[in-house]
Amino acid sequence: MATLLHIDSSVLPSGASASRTVTAAFRRTWEEQHPGGTVIRRDLAAHPVPHITADAWSAGHVGPSERTAGQSAAFAARLELIEELERADAVVIGAPMYNYTVPSTLKTWLDSVLLLGRTAGEAPSAQGTPTVVVASRGGSYAPGTPRESFEFVRTYLEAVLGRTLGLDVDFIVPELTMAPRNPAMAELVPLFEASKERAHREAVTKARALAERLTAEAGR
Template sequence: MTTLLHIDSSVFPGEASSSRSVAAAFRWTWEEQHPEGTVIYRDVAANPVPHITAAAWSAGSAAPVERSAEQSAAFAARLELIEELEQADAVLIGAPMYNYAIPSTLKAWLDNVILPGRTSGERPSAQGTPVVVVASRGGSYAPGTPREGYEFVQNYLEAVLKGSLGLELDFIVPELTMAPRNPAMSELIPLYEASRKRAFEDASAKAKELAERIAA
């Protein structure tokens, strides 16, 4: 039985969110391939995980018998998130760009699951687990565009998910999502529509390919 860990972080619900919509298409195809599988779902926008605290951070490097009651409680919350990551056969993350970076709620989840000596370090405990990130954004930050230098979502997530956690990383990037709502971007609507169509196609294709590879 396979397990998909699905993290959403958009503040917008349902179809109002490009990252949620594309991630839902991935998940639908995944579940079609694995009808008996398990999906662990966390909506960190609707139900935020605790931001990292001194107690939660320091508990990670302390022996269980040496932890205070506060540290033990804080680490228990981190451990639940860490074990979900470790038990997943694949990970799906919706990561919209807010002010050039990921939502703070997604950063909080990452701060909790990154534990040196366990999930990060020489032998990361979830190393090799495939992760697909739906990195939506209102404009375009692709190489060669005027705002290329403001792209801090893919760069950051590659450093953390691939570099620190050792995950096998892939991106789906629906862009120009503000074009239908911003009159100044109206001429970019055809590019937005093409990007959106491609994102949904990529989501279905990647979910099917990954599901089949894991099941083999």
């Protein structure tokens, strides 16, 4: 049966997090389509992965028999994350914008799973895995907006997830999430509500389409 890797990185709990509510909608739809499937859950805010260290990094460039005890222990933590990614038939990632980029916890996860010669390089081991990123943000950084040039979430993740890890990346972008809480953005609340509804519809639609596609591919 199909396996979904579900990653959240918002520091806020489900009820208060725009990205978590959308990834949850994606996951629920996925589980409806794959009731016997597996979901690997990674909540990077509740359970942060270790920051990359010299031992964790250098261990990826030597053989197992050449590693020190420290390198072996550090690499084991990386290997667990790498194997989760490689086992996944699909990935959904909650990536809210914090100070114009991704949360540090998500960056740490990426640092761990990116391993040249395995997940990156000429033949990335998870190449082609469909991946939906929920890139929520408090304002709007869409083309033509005043802060378009401050958008470092989508551009960064397209480079790392898509061009480096070789994943098949798609985005859902709930925006203006600060509008209900910021009086200066009050006039933007209707646009926020429309964006929120659109994001939830896209989550359901994309999860259903992806589940159907993988089921069809498995039946060939």
